[in-house]
Amino acid sequence: MMKNIQIIFISLCVVILLAPENTKAQKRAYTFHLKNGSEITGIILSRTQDSLKLKTKCRNIIIFACSEIDSLKQSTLEISPRQKRKRNKKKFRSEFNKDVFKKGLYSYSTLGLLTTKLRLDENACFALHSIVGYEFKHWLGTGIGVGLESQIRTIIPIYFNLKTHFANIANSPLINFHVGYSVPLKEKSEDDIYDYNFEGGLNWGLDLGIASFKTENYAFVLSAGYHYQRIRETCLPHRYTWHETKKITTYSFNKIVIKIGFLFR
Numbered sequence: 001m002m003k004n005i006q007i008i009f010i011s012l013c014v015v016i017l018l019a020p021e022n023t024k025a026q027k028r029a030y031t032f033h034l035k036n037g038s039e040i041t042g043i044i045l046s047r048t049q050d051s052l053k054l055k056t057k058c059r060n061i062i063i064f065a066c067s068e069i070d071s072l073k074q075s076t077l078e079i080s081p082r083q084k085r086k087r088n089k090k091k092f093r094s095e096f097n098k099d100v101f102k103k104g105l106y107s108y109s110t111l112g113l114l115t116t117k118l119r120l121d122e123n124a125c126f127a128l129h130s131i132v133g134y135e136f137k138h139w140l141g142t143g144i145g146v147g148l149e150s151q152i153r154t155i156i157p158i159y160f161n162l163k164t165h166f167a168n169i170a171n172s173p174l175i176n177f178h179v180g181y182s183v184p185l186k187e188k189s190e191d192d193i194y195d196y197n198f199e200g201g202l203n204w205g206l207d208l209g210i211a212s213f214k215t216e217n218y219a220f221v222l223s224a225g226y227h228y229q230r231i232r233e234t235c236l237p238h239r240y241t242w243h244e245t246k247k248i249t250t251y252s253f254n255k256i257v258i259k260i261g262f263l264f265r
Contacts, residue, residue, distance in 0.1 A: 028043065028044075028074060029041055029042060029043055029074070030042070030043075030044065030073065030074055031073050031074075032052075032054075032064075032069055032071075033069070033070045033071045034064070034068050034069060034070060035068055035069070035070045036068070040054060040056070040062060040064075041056065041057070042054040042055050042056040042057065042062065043055045045061070049066075050065055050066055050067075051063055051064065051065050051066060052064060052066065052069075103134075103135065103136055103137075104134070104135060104265060105132070105133070105134055105135075105265070106132075106133055106134070106135050106141060106143070106263060106264065106265045107130065107131065107132050107133075107263075107264045107265075108130070108131040108133070108143070108161075108163075108221070108261060108262075108263045108264075109128075109129070109130045109131075109261055109262055109264075110127075110128070110129045110130075110221070110223075110259040110260065110261030111126065111127075111128060111259065111260055111261065112126065112127040112128075112129065112227075112257050112258060112259040112260075113125075113126060113127075113257065113258045113259075114126070114127055114149065114227055114253075114255040114256070114257050115255060115256055115258075116254070116255055116256065125149060125150045125151060126149075126150065127147055127148065127149040127150075127227075127257070128147055128148045128149075129145055129146070129147035129148075129157070129259075129261075130145065130146060130147070131143040131144070131145035131161050132144060132145075133161060133163075135265070138164075138165040138167075138168045138172070139164045139165060139166075140162075140164060141162070141163045141164070142160070142161065142162055142163075143160075143161045143163075144158075144159075144160060144161070145157070145158070145159050145160075145161045145178060145180070146158050146159075147159075148185075149182075149229070151229055151231060151251070151253055152231060152233070152251060153184045153185070153186065153198050153231065154184070154185040154186065155182045155183065155184050155185060155200060155229070155231065156182060156183050156184075156185055157180055157181075157182040157203045157229070158180050158181060158182070158183070159178040159179055159180025159181070159203060159204075160178065160179060160180055161176060161177070161178040162176070162177045162178070163175065163176045163177075165211065170212070170213050171210055171211070171212050171213075172210070172211045172213070172219075173208070173209070173210055173211075174208075174209055174210070174211050174221070174223075175206070175207070175208050175209075176205075176206070176207050176208075176209070176223065176225070177204075177205070177206050178203075178204060178205055179202075179203070179204040180202075180203055180204070181200055181201070181202060181203065182200040182201060182202075182203045182229060182231070183200040184198040184199070184200055184231070186198070187199075194235040194236060194237055194247075195235070195236045195237075196233060196234070196235055196236075197233070197234040197236065198231065198232070198233055198234075199231070199232040199233075199234070200231065200232075201229070201230030201231055201232055201250075202228070202229075202230050203227075203228060203229045203230070204228050205225060205226055205227040205228060205257060206225050206226050207223045207224060207225025207226070207227075207257060207259065208223060208224065208225055209221055209222050209223025209224065209225075209259070210222055210223070211263055216265070217264065217265055218262060218263060218264045218265070219262070219263040220260075220261075220262060220263075221259070221260070221261045221262065221263055222259070222260055223258075223259045223261070224256070224257065224258045224259070225256075225257055225259075226254070226255075226256065226257070227253075227254075227255045227256070227257040228252070228253065228254055228255075229252075229253040229255075230250065230251065230252050230253070231250070231251045231253075232248070232249070232250050232251075233248070233249045233250075233251065234246070234247070234248050235247040235248075235249070
């Protein structure tokens with residue numbers, strides 16, 4: 001008789017403690033002290049008059065009878081680092097649309113492939129670029145950029161950059177436009193016939209991409225677009241090669257650019 005009364009009492013405690021919470025009760029953690037001396041902490045998934053179904057922090061599912069319970073109390077269920085990261089990411093995604101883009105400095109670094117035929121051939125080259133700027137809103141950011149490219153010569157582009165994000169969302173389409181001037185890393189060279197002088201020239205480009213924000217502070221960016229570069233080459237013959245003449249060649253490079261990069265704020 002006393003055993004039945006104890007079972008009924010424990011069941012009533014469980015029902016009374018959990019009933020006011022309805023669905024929220026399933027998100028609360030409880031510690032159950034069993035009659036065999038063990039303790040189980042977890043989230044209640046379901047309950048009947050005679051049994052409970054519990055999910056522990058290790059994601060194990062345990063079912064035990066109410067008659068095994070000696071006492072219970074509300075507890076705090078510690079979550080794993082992986083679950084914390086998922087929770088923080090979910091929280092960031094839910095709060096992102098409120099007002100993630102704020103005024104402030106940003107830096108944007110990219111590694112790009114410049115090519116004319118979307119493949120690695122003798123005309124393809126790699127380019128490193130870095131931009132430091134100021135973001136006014138998600139649709140307006142300006143900055144100054146510098147890079148390193150290998151066209152017919154290694155050149156250093158210096159340019160003004162303008163960027164805009166089309167939407168204030170976690171995976172935001174963006175567009176970048178830059179215009180500036182490039183200078184050769186080495187202005188002079190020579191061979192058996194000519195002395196070569198290299199001059200920089202106009203550079204500009206436009207690319208469209210996606211910025212995937214992992215947190216409010218950084219994003220991974222993938223983009224593609226158009227890149228223009230002009231370089232001037234002057235060939236002066238040596239004195240003993242009197243039969244040669246001065247040559248001036250202007251190179252204009254029209255290339256497709258594919259970039260991967262990181263945006264930090």
